[in-house]
Amino acid sequence: MAKIVIENLKYKYPGMNKLALNDISFTIEPGEFIGIIGRNESGKSSLCQAIAGLIPNFYKGAYGGRVFIDNMEVKKVAVEDLCETVGIVFQNPFNQVTGSKLTVYEEISFGLENMGIPREDMIKRIDDAMELLDISKYRDRYPFDLSGGQMQRMAIASIIAMKPEVILLDEPTSQLDPQGREEVFQAVQKLSKQGITIIMVEHNMEKIAAYSDRVVLLDDGKLIDIDIPQKIFSRDDLGEYGVEAPVYTQICRKLGIKNKSGYYPIALEETKNLLNSISKSMGKVIDQKGEM
Amino acid sequence: MYIITAIIVPVLLGKRWAGIGFIILSIILLLSGKVLKKTLPLLGVSSFVLLTVLIIQGLFWSGNTTPLFNIGPAVFYKEGLNFAFGILVNVINILLSFCVLILTTKPSDMIENFVRKGFSPRFGYVFISVFQIIPQMTETMSTITDAQRSRGMETEGKLWVRIKAFIPLISPVIMSSLINTKERALALEVRGFNSKKKRTFLNEQVKTGADIYIQIALLLCIIAALIWRIIIWLK
Amino acid sequence: MSTIEIKNLHFSYTEGEEILKGLNFNIDERSTAIIGQNGAGKTTFVKLLKGLLKPTEGEILLNGKNIKDMTVATIAKHIGMVFQNPNDQIFKSQVLDEVMFGPLQVGIDKETAKKKAMEALEVVGMAEEIHANPYDLGLSRRKLVAIASILAMDTEIIIFDEPTIAQDYAGKERIKDIIRKLRKDGKTVITIIHDMNFVADVFERAIVFAQGKAILDDSTKMVFSQKEVLEKAYLEQPDVMKLCYELNLQECFLNVDELIQKYGV
Numbered sequence: 077m078a079k080i081v082i083e084n085l086k087y088k089y090p091g092m093n094k095l096a097l098n099d100i101s102f103t104i105e106p107g108e109f110i111g112i113i114g115r116n117e118s119g120k121s122s123l124c125q126a127i128a129g130l131i132p133n134f135y136k137g138a139y140g141g142r143v144f145i146d147n148m149e150v151k152k153v154a155v156e157d158l159c160e161t162v163g164i165v166f167q168n169p170f171n172q173v174t175g176s177k178l179t180v181y182e183e184i185s186f187g188l189e190n191m192g193i194p195r196e197d198m199i200k201r202i203d204d205a206m207e208l209l210d211i212s213k214y215r216d217r218y219p220f221d222l223s224g225g226q227m228q229r230m231a232i233a234s235i236i237a238m239k240p241e242v243i244l245l246d247e248p249t250s251q252l253d254p255q256g257r258e259e260v261f262q263a264v265q266k267l268s269k270q271g272i273t274i275i276m277v278e279h280n281m282e283k284i285a286a287y288s289d290r291v292v293l294l295d296d297g298k299l300i301d302i303d304i305p306q307k308i309f310s311r312d313d314l315g316e317y318g319v320e321a322p323v324y325t326q327i328c329r330k331l332g333i334k335n336k337s338g339y340y341p342i343a344l345e346e347t348k349n350l351l352n353s354i355s356k357s358m359g360k361v362i363d364q365k366g367e368m
Numbered sequence: 369m370y371i372i373t374a375i376i377v378p379v380l381l382g383k384r385w386a387g388i389g390f391i392i393l394s395i396i397l398l399l400s401g402k403v404l405k406k407t408l409p410l411l412g413v414s415s416f417v418l419l420t421v422l423i424i425q426g427l428f429w430s431g432n433t434t435p436l437f438n439i440g441p442a443v444f445y446k447e448g449l450n451f452a453f454g455i456l457v458n459v460i461n462i463l464l465s466f467c468v469l470i471l472t473t474k475p476s477d478m479i480e481n482f483v484r485k486g487f488s489p490r491f492g493y494v495f496i497s498v499f500q501i502i503p504q505m506t507e508t509m510s511t512i513t514d515a516q517r518s519r520g521m522e523t524e525g526k527l528w529v530r531i532k533a534f535i536p537l538i539s540p541v542i543m544s545s546l547i548n549t550k551e552r553a554l555a556l557e558v559r560g561f562n563s564k565k566k567r568t569f570l571n572e573q574v575k576t577g578a579d580i581y582i583q584i585a586l587l588l589c590i591i592a593a594l595i596w597r598i599i600i601w602l603k
Numbered sequence: 604m605s606t607i608e609i610k611n612l613h614f615s616y617t618e619g620e621e622i623l624k625g626l627n628f629n630i631d632e633r634s635t636a637i638i639g640q641n642g643a644g645k646t647t648f649v650k651l652l653k654g655l656l657k658p659t660e661g662e663i664l665l666n667g668k669n670i671k672d673m674t675v676a677t678i679a680k681h682i683g684m685v686f687q688n689p690n691d692q693i694f695k696s697q698v699l700d701e702v703m704f705g706p707l708q709v710g711i712d713k714e715t716a717k718k719k720a721m722e723a724l725e726v727v728g729m730a731e732e733i734h735a736n737p738y739d740l741g742l743s744r745r746k747l748v749a750i751a752s753i754l755a756m757d758t759e760i761i762i763f764d765e766p767t768i769a770q771d772y773a774g775k776e777r778i779k780d781i782i783r784k785l786r787k788d789g790k791t792v793i794t795i796i797h798d799m800n801f802v803a804d805v806f807e808r809a810i811v812f813a814q815g816k817a818i819l820d821d822s823t824k825m826v827f828s829q830k831e832v833l834e835k836a837y838l839e840q841p842d843v844m845k846l847c848y849e850l851n852l853q854e855c856f857l858n859v860d861e862l863i864q865k866y867g868v
Binding site: 128130134154155156157159160163164166168170171172174175176181185186187188189190192193194195198199202220231234235238 | 489493496497500501504548551552554555556557558559560561562563564565566567568569570571572
């Protein structure tokens with residue numbers, strides 16, 4: 077699995093005055109699940125695309141600093157070669173359908189054909205990917221006939237079949253209905269269990285809190301903080317960065333309830349357990365500042 | 369291969385019966401592929417044009433000397449009709465053989481064949497995706513029309529009204545197409561679209577024995593016709 | 604205050620496949636959220652309200668008049684709709700011009716149209732950027748321009764189609780404020796939406812669509828407490844409600860503040 081090192085990354089889109097990425101440095105260990113949060117236009121998508129090599133090789137523009145995937149410097153590798161190591165899934169499921177294949181099965185083979193993978197390997201990889209994303213039943217369907225959630229899972233399968241070591245997901249559920257979102261999050265969970273390095277941008281804080289090993293907080297192109305979710309969501313200044321904490325954290329913050337490590341809980345289970353053990357019976361008022 | 373043969377042989381032979389023979393062959397192929405019905409619209413349109421040719425040539429062709437029959441005051445001459453008939457046969461032959469190619473082959477298979485032979489995969493992709501993406505665009509078009517109508521814009525009625533409606537409809541279409549195209553280009557990039565590696569193919573190339581025989585047979589036909597032509601010419 | 608009466612509304616796109624199977628309810632002054640899985644008929648319903656589609660059976664009465672006798676342009680004077688994707692409607696090169704387009708189309712004079720446009724832009728917080736090119740703005744700000752362009756038409760009823768897609772926290776809060784202001788101004792607000800937390804925080808009434816029928820229609824609190832029915836429609840409860848259930852609380856709350864009020868200090 078690959079280790080990602082980002083050193084002083086700076087980037088400005090052509091024709092823009094402001095830096096989209098402003099001196100970002102951090103490291104991602106192999107197999108980590110990194111959540112990226114921040115308000116709109118804080119640089120989240122740009123950061124993903126810089127890791128995938130689309131910045132600077134697709135977008136051009138002014139680029140500074142370095143990004144390494146293992147020992148490859150991203151700037152020096154062409155996207156069509158880098159994509160074998162780093163995969164990226166975008167927001168709009170529709171625009172990720174190539175439009176040149178008639179079945180879901182063939183659609184997933186697109187990247188593999190480009191990579192020159194031998195036929196027998198291709199078949200195995202496609203089958204495995206469809207299995208993982210639970211879309212085997214759609215193998216003969218016309219790609220554009222699928223629902224949003226199914227299309228997005230097909231896009232993820234197409235990337236997974238290429239067996240990248242890193243997979244980036246840039247707001248993969250923001251255009252989906254609740255069922256679609258649920259399907260994609262379940263797929264992401266399965267992926268993370270496989271040990272692939274996953275980097276996900278999301279606005280759903282509850283999921284970010286649940287899945288991430290560490291969370292990156294961006295604002296105005298700058299790295300504000302990178303730490304475990306508990307610490308990030310216990311920050312008092314999240315509002316300044318246009319971000320809100322998971323609902324459970326908000327509740328505990330307002331009630332002044334912290335857990336053993338001194339942070340606010342970030343998940344349903346933990347919150348429930350804490351609140352239950354504090355309140356003696358149903359419906360009673362909970363003491364303020366109930367520390368354990 | 370078939371198209372080339374179907375067109376060249378009759379031309380070389382200069383004989384009517386060759387053209388008709390190929391027409392019949394095309395019809396048989398189309399029938400067996402169960403796609404004969406699809407040719408009807410095409411034939412319908414072209415027959416209208418061809419009928420006109422027939423009439424005009426039959427009436428006014430310069431070499432007309434032998435009247436064949438008359439309809440009222442109009443006299444149809446044999447030479448003209450003959451000439452026109454020749455054109456008819458050629459045109460229908462070409463149309464039908466194209467139909468054979470297009471209607472019996474999946475576009476994707478056809479393009480894949482070209483790509484296998486060395487045609488640029490990028491052009492191949494552009495060609496195929498047009499078939500799929502344009503229908504999706506019509507979906508967007510109707511949403512855009514709904515959106516503008518629901519802001520009070522009239523789309524039905526006098527020509528002037530429709531012209532006024534043009535810009536509010538066409539701008540969003542162009543912008544959203546551009547945006548979608550850019551996003552799609554990104555998605556293709558990260559699936560190795562520009563890879564310099566040798567491509568492999570998911571579908572096995574089905575080259576049956578029959579394929580080879582047919583190709584050889586067609587080639588022989590062309591050569592035979594060529595030889596015949598040369599012989600005639602030498603006489 | 605405007606009312607819309609839905610009487611026995613049926614609709615099919617193609618013969619034999621009914622999308623809406625007999626809807627019967629009235630829209631009153633309460634802000635109403637229509638929720639349900641994709642394909643349940645929500646978008647179709649809203650298109651019928653706007654006259655973009657005609658019912659196969661049943662009727663829709665706007666302030667007592669049957670809308671099938673009204674043209675889309677006429678209905679647009681009373682019911683405004685913000686479409687999901689701002690790129691599907693924006694075509695002018697300046698924000699102000701874009702926002703003035705709607706009012707001008709429905710017959711408002713130029714002076715008044717400009718005034719209304721400025722007011723609308725004020726409400727969505729884009730008053731500083733009236734001369735910007737909408738396509739130079741990020742997607743979420745473009746959405747605000749789209750919202751302003753409908754608000755400027757000053758219709759009594761406003762429909763939002765998925766207002767929260769691609770919005771971040773600040774964007775959602777702004778839209779919540781906009782909806783609350785509209786409600787205060789006496790406008791009827793209807794929305795199609797998938798964000799249950801948003802609905803819980805802002806809307807008074809929720810109607811659950813499933814397979815072409817309205818299976819639940821009540822105050823948001825009542826609707827969201829019906830876990831089993833929601834599950835049948837493939838919907839989830841808002842997060843705060845989920846917590847209430849897990850804690851076996853006697854009462855259920857729609858958002859954090861309500862919960863804290865009862866339990867905190």
